[in-house]
Each structure stands twice: as structure tokens, then as C-alpha cells.
Amino acid sequence: MTTMLHRRAYDRLLTWKHEEQGASAILLEGARRVGKSTLATQFGGNEYRSYILIDFSNVDEAVLDLFRTQRTDLDRFFSYLSLYFGVTLYRRESLIIFDEVQFFPQARAFIKHLVADGRYDYIETGSLVSIRQNVEDILIPSEEDSLELNPLDFEEFLWAMDQRPMADAIRESFESKHPLPEAIHRKAMDLFRxxxxxxxxxxxxxxxxxxxxxxxxxxxxxxxxSLYRKDVARFAKGYETKVLSIFDGLPGQLSKHEKRFSLASIGKTARMRDYEDSFFWLSDARITNNCYNSTDPHVGLRLDEDHTTLKCYMADTGLLVSHAFPAARNRTGVNSVYRDILFGKLELNEGMLVENIVAQQLKASGHDLFFYSRRDQTNAANTMEIDFLIQAPYANANLRLRVAPIEVKSTGRYGTKSLEKFKNKFGARVGSQIVLHPKQMRIDGDRMYLPLYMAHCL
Known part of the structure; x- marks a missing residue:
């Protein structure tokens, strides 16, 4: 029996259905194999009287002809669609899913007219929906909302593992700022690993x-x-070699102390202007999460982002683990390697995985990813590295937004000099300071020391 996964995005689809009442379609964007089609069909089966799934990655030419030849006669279009799929459509009680819509962009352009007609609801799913060949010669409908489906965050993972009481306890502990009992804390850390x-x-x-x-x-x-590599060869036409060089170099880049992506590792003459499209491609495919240096941090973090200085994380840390280690020869060998990592018996840079998993949690919580890095050989007080920056309400400023710097620690022994320097340099712009570490929760004035398993709560 395969475990049925509850996704937080399901509740967001419910909100869309009840609030929009057919006034907009919704585009589910996400990486391949992140569960877009499964979520859409579960939603259609549970929340509608009937639904039709049109998979544009594997659809009969006759269906495509309906979109080409019947666009001006919607009565006939829906009648033929209903007959072809053998599904009765009910006004305001049926859902039509355009699955993998990037393979037939004309269907996406058609959404404007279908929404205006108002008979049914529409969910589109897609990957790489923003790259050039998938938006050429079409008008992106303004009636299209967007919902990004990310890999499961830690809370969703706990739900899947039948650990909902643990998920609730972590959430309540974060909100009350009251640490979990030590035995529960240790169990939560084991599950997080x-x-x-x-x-x-x-x-x-x-x-x-x-x-x-x-x-x-x-x-x-x-x-x-393997599917991602095939997608690069298929869709990154003209710069697939550059995309693969970045993709293959990710574990090595993230294992360094400074995790900023160094193009020098690809080639001595490599320049960001030549690779910017490749970083965008990987990000648009939701294979990576790009994190940019905010050079003058304030609440509008995006206003000062430096696109030439970035950290490039894998969008899913589990994939990073498999990407970083060669495949073992047999099942016993694979399980042995994983258990050695789990119990700290295998020497590796665990900071690579911990920082990547925090980036994954922040992204799933809706944060854009930024960091702060500065080197000043003349004044050590200006040299600092802050792993992540987010916007967060600050209690001492009547809950107005402030920059919240985040430091990620993979071990129990560490320093926080960069946080202190950051607060001294940017003063009133800075709100709460956050340290994510393996140890218990502790609050010290404006600084919160949070267990790593609370990263998804931020």
C-alpha cells in the first residue's frame, strides 16, 4: 500500500475554488515529479462532481485538433471533449485539468476565453513554463493565478510518517516559544535527520x-x-552543456566553507553573463533554489540583490544526497551508507546538507532567498557572512517588518560574530536574529536560538 500524502497546497486550492468561483484558473508550477498531477487529480476527484485530465505530454492528436479548430465554438468544444474522455461535465461542478501545459502553450493562451465562459474550473500544471520556447507567440492570461508546489517541507514529511502529533507539538512550541521536553527534542531531531x-x-x-x-x-x-538530466538535453537547447556543468558541480560547490557558486570551478574564462540563462533555467525547472547577495539589506531585500553573486542550492536535499554520493552496488550497501550518515559515522560536510535543507524550508514557506556577504581587508568589522536574510515582523517595532538575519549551524559548537557585526552595522533595520542549530530552543533578547526542525515555521 502506498501512503497517501497530505499537501499543504491542497488547502490553498480549496481557498482558490471557494473564493474565485470560476473567475480565474490556477497554474500549479513545480519541478517534475513533485506531485502536481497527483495533487490536481486528487483535488478533482474529491471536490468536484466530475473532472477531465488532459495530459499534454501524452495526448492524442485529435484532442489537440479540438483546441485548434473549435476555439470559437465552445459548446461544440466541450461536447467533443466530454465524448472523447467519456466524462459528463456539469456546469460549475466540473474541473478540467491541463496537465503539463508547457507541451502545448496554445492551451494556456486559451484559458482566457474558457474562464470568461465560466462553465467550469481549470487547473493547469507545468514545469519550465517561463522559458522562452514555452511563452513565445502566446498571451499569458491575466485570469491565471499561480501556486508553486515545492517538495514536502518537514511538517508535511511528519504527516506522511504518521507523526502528526509531533508536527503539532513543534508548531505549538515555536508559537509559544516554550522548548520541547528533552526526550521529544531528541526524537524530533532524529526525524529531521x-x-x-x-x-x-x-x-x-x-x-x-x-x-x-x-x-x-x-x-x-x-x-x-536521471529524468532531470534528460530534460536538460531535451529542453535547454543551445546551452545544455552549461546547465549540466552547473548541475553536476552543485555538490562540490555546496561542500565548500563559502557556498557561493564559483564559476572558476567550471572554467578559468567562465563569466556570469555567459551562465545567467543557465542558472535561470535550473531555477525555472525548480531543480535549484538560487539565493542572491543583498548588498545593502533592508526590508526591500530584492532592491539590492546582486545577480553576479549567488548560492545555488538543490531544491530538494534528498536529491542532493543521492547526487553527491555514487550509487552503492546493492540494497544492503545503500542502506548501510544512509545509516552511517544518519548516525554520524560517515565523514562528510554535514553543513552542506543542513544549509540546503534550511533553504528548502524557507522556500516552501514562501520566502525568496537572500544572504549577505562582505569582505573588507582594511576593516575586519565589515567582514561578515550571514547565511540567509528574511523579512519578519519585529515585536519591538510594533510588528513592522524588519530584516531578520539567519545563521545555520550543523554542530553544537559555534560562534555568532557575524550576527553581532550585522546588528552593529545595520542597526534599526535589523529585527529578530535567528540561529538554527541542533540544540534546544533558547530566547536571548532579540536573538532566537531555534532547533533546526523549526526552520519551516519561520
Whole structure:
């Protein structure tokens, strides 16, 4: 039996359905194999009297002809669509899903007229919906809302693992600022380490929830990585070599102390202007999460982002684990490697995984990713590195937004000099300071020391 996953995005689709009442379509964007089609069909089956799924990655030419030849006669269009799929459509009680709509952009352009007609609701799913070949010669409908589907965050992973009471306890602890009992804290950290290795892609998570077999989850993750490589060759026409050089270099880049992506590792003459499209492609495919340097941090972090200085994280940390380690020869070997990592017996730069998983949690919570980095050889007080910057309400400023710097620590022994320098330099712009670490929660004035398993709460 395969575990059914509850996704937070399901509730957002419910809100869209009840609030919009057919006034807009919704585009589910996300990486391949992140569960877009499954979510859309579950939603259609549960919340509508009937639904039709049109998979544009594998659809009969006759269906495409309906979109080409019947656009001006919607009565006939819907009648033929209903007959072809053998599904009765009910006014305001049926859903039509345009799955993998990037393979037929004309259908996306048609959404404007379908929404105006008002008979049914529409969900589109897609990857790479923003790259040039998928938006050429079409008018993006203003009647299209967008919802990004990310890999499961830690809370969703706990739901999948039948650990909802633990998920609720973590959330309540964060909101009350009251630490969990030590035994519960240790269990939460153990579960978080499992999550860090498995990641949040639905199939590996469901497989692991069913049988706790690392080897099967790893097999599924490697299939996804192989699919991504094939997608690069298929869709990144003209710069596939550059995209693959970045993709293949990610584990090495993230294992460095300074995780900023160094193009010098690709080639001595490599320049950002030549690779910017490749970074965008990987980000648009939701394979990576790009994190940009905010050179003069304030609440409008995007106003001062430096596109030439970035950190490039894998969108899913479980995929990063499989990407970083060669495949073991057999199931026993795979499980042995994972358990050695889980229990700290295998020497590796765990900071690579911890920082990547925090980036993944922040992204899932709706934050754009920024960091702050400055080197000043003449004044050490100006040299600092802040892992992440987010906007957050600040209690001492009547809950107005301030910059909240975040430092990520993979071990229990660390310093916080950069946080102190950052506060001294930017003063009133800075609100709460956050340290994410493996230890218990502790509040010290404006500084919150939070367990790593609370990153999704920020």
C-alpha cells in the first residue's frame, strides 16, 4: 500500500475554488515529479462532481485538433471533449485539468476565453513554463493565478510518517516559544535527520513511509535525477552543456566553507553573463533554489540583490544526497551508507546538507532567498557572512517588518560574530536574529536560538 500524502497546497486550492468561483484558473508550477498531477487529480476527484485530465505530454492528436479548430465554438468544444474522455461535465461542478501545459502553450493562451465562459474550473500544471520556447507567440492570461508546489517541507514529511502529533507539538512550541521536553527534542531531531536524507519528493517519501527502506527511496531519487538530466538535453537547447556543468558541480560547490557558486570551478574564462540563462533555467525547472547577495539589506531585500553573486542550492536535499554520493552496488550497501550518515559515522560536510535543507524550508514557506556577504581587508568589522536574510515582523517595532538575519549551524559548537557585526552595522533595520542549530530552543533578547526542525515555521 502506498501512503497517501497530505499537501499543504491542497488547502490553498480549496481557498482558490471557494473564493474565485470560476473567475480565474490556477497554474500549479513545480519541478517534475513533485506531485502536481497527483495533487490536481486528487483535488478533482474529491471536490468536484466530475473532472477531465488532459495530459499534454501524452495526448492524442485529435484532442489537440479540438483546441485548434473549435476555439470559437465552445459548446461544440466541450461536447467533443466530454465524448472523447467519456466524462459528463456539469456546469460549475466540473474541473478540467491541463496537465503539463508547457507541451502545448496554445492551451494556456486559451484559458482566457474558457474562464470568461465560466462553465467550469481549470487547473493547469507545468514545469519550465517561463522559458522562452514555452511563452513565445502566446498571451499569458491575466485570469491565471499561480501556486508553486515545492517538495514536502518537514511538517508535511511528519504527516506522511504518521507523526502528526509531533508536527503539532513543534508548531505549538515555536508559537509559544516554550522548548520541547528533552526526550521529544531528541526524537524530533532524529526525524529531521531522516527527512534530510530522504528529502521531500513525494514518491521517495511515500516509499520510505511504507517500509523505512533507504535503498528504495534512493532508487526513486536517482530516477528523478536521471529524468532531470534528460530534460536538460531535451529542453535547454543551445546551452545544455552549461546547465549540466552547473548541475553536476552543485555538490562540490555546496561542500565548500563559502557556498557561493564559483564559476572558476567550471572554467578559468567562465563569466556570469555567459551562465545567467543557465542558472535561470535550473531555477525555472525548480531543480535549484538560487539565493542572491543583498548588498545593502533592508526590508526591500530584492532592491539590492546582486545577480553576479549567488548560492545555488538543490531544491530538494534528498536529491542532493543521492547526487553527491555514487550509487552503492546493492540494497544492503545503500542502506548501510544512509545509516552511517544518519548516525554520524560517515565523514562528510554535514553543513552542506543542513544549509540546503534550511533553504528548502524557507522556500516552501514562501520566502525568496537572500544572504549577505562582505569582505573588507582594511576593516575586519565589515567582514561578515550571514547565511540567509528574511523579512519578519519585529515585536519591538510594533510588528513592522524588519530584516531578520539567519545563521545555520550543523554542530553544537559555534560562534555568532557575524550576527553581532550585522546588528552593529545595520542597526534599526535589523529585527529578530535567528540561529538554527541542533540544540534546544533558547530566547536571548532579540536573538532566537531555534532547533533546526523549526526552520519551516519561520
Amino acid at each position: 531522516e527527512y534530510m536524507l530522504i528529502g521531500g519528493m513525494p514518491k521517495p517519501v511515500a516509499d520510505y513511509a511504507d517500509d523505512h527502506d533507504f535503498a528504495q527511496a534512493d532508487k526513486e531519487k536517482r530516477r528523478i535525477l
